[in-house]
Amino acid sequence: MDDTAALSPDVPAVPQHSSGERYWEIDAIRGIAILGMIFFHTLAALVMFHIIVETETFLKYYNCYVFGTAIFVILAGIAMILRHERMQRAGKTDREYYVTLVNRSLLLFGIAMLITLVTWIAYRVFLDSNDAIVFGFLHMLSISMLIAIPLLRFKKWNLLFGLAIMGIGTLLIPHFTSPEWLFPIGIHSAEFLAHTPDYFPLFPWTGVLLLGVGLGNVFYPNGIRGFTLKYNPGKILQAMAKLGNGTVTLFIYIIHMPIIFVILWIFGAITGIGYL
Secondary structure (H helix, E strand, O other): OOOOOOOOOOOOOOOOOOOOOOOHHHHHHHHHHHHHHHHHHHHHHHHHOOOOOOOHHHHHHHHHHHHHHHHHHHHHHHHHHHHHHHHHHOOOOHHHHHHHHHHHHHHHHHHHHHHHHHHHHHHHHHOOOOOOOOEOHHHHHHHHHHHHHHHHHHHHHHHHHHHHHHHHHHHHHHHOOOOHHHHHHOOOOHHHHOOOOOEOOHHHHHHHHHHHHHHHHHHOHHHOOOOOOOOOOOHHHHHHHHHOOHHHHHHHHHHHHHHHHHHHHHHHHHHOOOOO
């Protein structure tokens, strides 16, 4: 079983009859979500290169992007539960489990900071802009995982904790615009949003992760699927499950935007269509 870090922690499947399998439904959902993310980011890049115009129709796709991101984060919360149970069965202690989560979070945060550096350089070199991704998806996910560790013992109660944080993040936090150094939790000015193309504040997104932790305890109690799933995945869902493997998903997340950018840059240079 691969232990490499992923967009969400690697999801170890523990079905009733084989401890070595993965839960295909989790990987398949993540695979579908990553395709949705690639689709939206492609549209965003086409707008950046002035190949298509940002219209109301385009902005509707953003709602799909938010939904897909929420799926990723919920799966991350479920995965934290599944990993704990798997490590217990392997004879690992709670301390070893928490160390694993901390190390995984720090690795994701390190990748997030690298993304900040690369985007800071890229925007200055190609667009002569001060923009950069200062608190994007991986920033949020890594810190939210750390916040969730002391709350794991509350199991299903994390559903309420998650809903409370989501409520604060959507109903209360937006009314505050300063001090702007609190942008990680969602307090910022409109000017801040104009200079960061990818932004996921801890409020409400940490709540979404805790929602996943609670759902993990509901649907996968003791790390075992708590419901009957009689459907056998066809070839398409099997392909989605392979794509949604944690390691593959992280790799795709890191490389897909640079690849899209290079393809469009070459396309523009050859055809004269599109510009930065």
